[in-house]
Every structure is written in structure tokens, then in C-alpha cells.
């Protein structure tokens with residue numbers, strides 16, 4: 001028998017922010033926030049950044065193991081072939097209103113893309129794995145193509161001979177990147193490919209738990225990634241550096257921000273309470289790009305901001321997260337600021353799809369509770385009698 005509800009109960013403990021709530025077991029991604037370690041399927045992110053490619057990482061996340069030579073070749077070929085967009089989607093991109101935020105363009109395009117997926121209504125695991133590869137292949141083309149269209153430049157077709165990251169930069173800028181920059185983009189995409197049960201992955205998982213379709217889960221993820229406390233932080237962090245204006249004024253910029261009880265974007269993390277290992281890799285790339293360009297003003301501002309934040313609030317576990325130096329890297333690779341978050345998505349689509357497919361193996365509707373604190377005995381009065 002169900003026991004009666006106790007009316008004198010003061011209320012449950014509310015896990016605002018769901019800080020310590022686990023929603024599934026996973027073998028995809030492990031974040032050790034105390035030691036600053038990140039693993040994909042058991043492999044350390046530093047090893048993957050040093051030796052892997054985005055294509056190999058996609059296979060690793062989706063299949064659970066590193067590919068053999070043939071499998072890697074096929075993954076590269078599948079992604080290369082899949083980069084071409086259906087003509088209707090190209091037409092949709094051309095029809096987007098001027099100044100529409102690129103993140104909204106990507107979200108709209110994904111909604112539309114689902115109609116052209118030959119397996120849209122097939123919800124088997126095998127079909128979802130193929131859909132995931134198609135989404136991974138197409139995300140970069142959508143973002144690069146929209147950039148060409150809004151700048152009034154000729155749209156470039158994908159080049160199947162190039163790697164995924166390299167071809168993204170070429171389709172976006174019109175120029176094949178040099179090997180150093182192509183590799184930096186490849187590594188940045190590896191770093192952003194997954195990150196456990198973060199907010200956008202959780203949003204995708206909530207949508208997945210209702211047995212919605214794969215494309216819909218990704219639209220939920222994109223909507224969540226956009227915010228400045230999540231993927232939007234890359235853009236906000238770079239804006240912060242620009243506001244600081246000079247390395248000498250960086251300290252005052254941070255102190256002023258903290259005095260106003262505002263956050264310094266690109267710092268702090270729900271799980272990492274030390275350096276995010278990805279931030280250290282991006283910091284080194286940012287330094288190399290500053291050297292290559294001969295302009296290290298923003299890099300020096302960034303390191304001065306980092307020094308002050310760590311000195312002031314490092315004791316609270318606040319250190320640079322991946323987004324802090326990524327803005328400098330993306331800018332150094334010629335990516336416009338408002339494309340930073342969409343580019344994050346171009347990589348994270350691999351992790352989102354892998355996580356959703358994993359959740360479906362042991363699905364349970366995600367349906368938490370909220371504690372009602374409003375009135376309970378109001379008497380309804382007709383509109384004519386209301387004051």
C-alpha cells in the first residue's frame with residue numbers, strides 16, 4: 001500500500017544543478033576532475049592529441065575501440081563521402097536571414113537534414129550508428145558552407161582527399177591550410193569530441209530517454225551548447241580578453257569582474273577542480289599560433305588573466321577550462337568569433353551521438369521531480385469578478 005503523504009514534511013533535499021547525480025553507467029568518457037585527466041574509451045586525451053586523428057577518434061567513440069587499418073580507411077572514406085550536403089539543404093542555407101546566429105543556422109539545418117536521411121525512421125542500433133556517421137560528416141560542411149554564403153563567397157564542394165578537419169578549414173576559408181594549422185584543427189576536434197555527461201549531452205540524453213529520434217536529440221544538444229556557461233564560453237572568453245585590452249590591464253579586468261560577482265569566462269568547471277588537460281594543450285597551440293603570426297598581444301593578455309584568476313580563486317578549484325585558450329586557437333586558424341560554438345559542435349557531434357546510442361542500450365525515461373512551494377487552496381473566480 002502507498003503510504004500517505006506527510007503534510008508536515010519540510011521538503012526534500014534539492015540537488016540544484018544535479019551536481020552529484022549519476023544518470024547512467026558509461027564506458028565512453030571518464031573525467032577525473034581532481035587529477036585533471038580525461039579518457040576516451042580508456043585512452044588518455046594527451047595520447048590521442050599526440051597520435052590520433054579526428055576520424056580515428058570518431059570510430060573510437062562510436063565503436064568502443066581503436067580501428068584497424070581497413071576500418072580507419074573506411075571511416076575516412078565514409079566521412080569524406082558524407083560531407084556533401086543534399087541540394088535542398090544547400091538551398092535552405094542560402095535562404096537563411098542575414099545575421100541569423102550561426103548556431104541557430106546549424107540547429108535549423110539539422111532539423112531539415114533529418115528529412116534527407118534514408119534511415120530516418122529506422123531506430124535500430126546499426127541504423128543509428130550509420131546516422132551518427134552521416135551527422136558527423138555533415139556538421140562541418142553546414143558550418144563552413146554557411147560562412148561562405150553569408151560572406152558572399154562561392155560555396156566549395158568537399159574534397160574527399162583531405163582529412164575532416166583540414167577540409168573543414170578549406171571549405172570555410174577557401175584556402176587549404178598549411179600542415180601545422182591543419183593538424184591543430186584536427187587536435188582541437190579530438191579535444192572537443194566528447195566530455196561525459198555535460199549539459200548538452202544531458203539534454204540529448206533527456207530527449208533520447210523519451211525514445212525520440214537521433215536528430216531530435218542533437219537539436220536538444222545544440223540548443224543547450226549555445227549558452228555562455230557551456231559552449232558559448234569560447235566566444236565570451238575571447239571577448240573578455242579583448243575587453244582587458246592590454247596585458248597590463250588584464251589583472252584589473254579580472255579583479256573588477258570578481259568584485260562585480262561576475263564570472264570570468266573560460267574558467268571553472270563543474271567537474272575539474274584543477275587544470276583541464278585540454279586547456280594545457282590549447283594553451284600551447286595558442287602560443288605557437290601567436291609566434292607564427294608575430295602578434296602575441298592576446299596571448300599575453302590571456303596568460304595575465306590566467307595568472308590573476310588562479311592567484312585569486314584557484315583555491316576554490318577555478319582554473320582555465322578548455323574554452324579559455326580555444327578562442328585564441330580558433331582565431332589563429334582564421335575562424336570567425338561567432339563560429340566558435342558551432343565549430344565546437346562540429347567536433348562534439350561524435351560524442352553526442354555515441355552517448356545517446358549508449359543510453360538507448362539501457363533506456364529509462366528521465367523524469368526528475370520538482371518540489372511544489374506554491375499555494376494549494378485558491379478558489380477559482382470568474383474573470384468578471386477578479387479585481
Ligand SMILES: CC(C)(COP(=O)(O)OP(=O)(O)OC[C@H]1O[C@@H](n2cnc3c(N)ncnc32)[C@H](O)[C@@H]1OP(=O)(O)O)[C@@H](O)C(=O)NCCC(=O)NCCS
Pocket residue numbers: 228229230231233262263264265266267268269270271313316318321322323
Ligand atoms: C562552468 C561553471 C558554470 C561551473 O560552475 P559550478 O560548478 O557551479 O562552480 P562552483 O559553484 O563549484 O564554483 C565554486 C566557486 O568558484 C566561483 N567560480 C566558478 N567559476 C568561476 C568563474 N569562471 N569566474 C569567477 N568565479 C567562478 C563560484 O562563483 C563559486 O564561488 P563561491 O564559492 O564564492 O560561491 C562556472 O565555473 C562558470 O560559470 N564558468 C564560466 C563559464 C565557462 O567558462 N563555461 C565553460 C565550462 S567548460
